Amino acid sequence: MLPFTTHFLFDLLAMASAIAGGGLVYRWRLRQSLARTAASVTPVYFLFLAAGSLMGAYGLGTANLWLSGIPGIGRSILGALMGATLMVELYKLRRGVTRSTGYIYVVPFCLAVAVGRLGCLFSGLDDQTYGIPTGAGWGWDFGDGIPRHPVALYESLAMAGFAVAFAGLLQFRPAVAISIGFYLCAGFYGAQRFVWEFLKPYGTLIGPFNLFHLACLVLVLYSVFMILRRADDSI
Secondary structure (H helix, E strand, C coil): CCCCCHHHHHHHHHHHHHHHHHHHHHHHHHHHHHHHHHHCCCCHHHHHHHHHHHHHHHHHHHHHHHHCCCCCCCCCHHHHHHHHHHHHHHHHHHHCCCCCCCHHHHHHHHHHHHHHHHHHHHCHHHHCCCCCECCCCCCEECCCCCEECCHHHHHHHHHHHHHHHHHHHHHHCHHHHHHHHHHHHHHHHHHHHHHHHCCCCCCEEECCEEHHHHHHHHHHHHHHHHHHHCHHHHC
């Protein structure tokens, strides 16, 4: 098993992948639309985005650890996504911005998750992102000799697949990708993450559902609401 410091290396690789992927997509398909979007926001937009991401990441991640009886400070990609989304929506409401501003983040987010989750996979039990024991042939030994579901790998593959699908949407239906692409991404992330949560040993809150299950449901509902609201814009 690779050392825990491997996670930091994959965090750097995830950041580099996100920046590179975002730059490529911008030059390929989003240059004009992003110029219009940038004109509708101010630098405060990015302060809201960063603050929401940090508060959500550490708030939800730490809360889930505590509810699972695990001491310490946690981080959560799901929390970062939800926090950033909430704060940006509040900013847009305050500024009167009605169109989506998140389409530029879809590929960077997908690549960051796809690469970053590999760091979780290789970091062993200390990362607290391992799955429950499984008898499947692809079970992963996180260091205790017990084959477990590699849920981080499941999530990595799912988001890599969505990045490819979004690229296809940009190619053939760019207006749809720009109008509702972020909401599709958020909904897909919430839906696939909801499934993987059943394969994790976290403490539950309501029936079989843990805190992340409930957060995923909120994210999916937000996605559906926003897609329906933007339906006319994406035709």
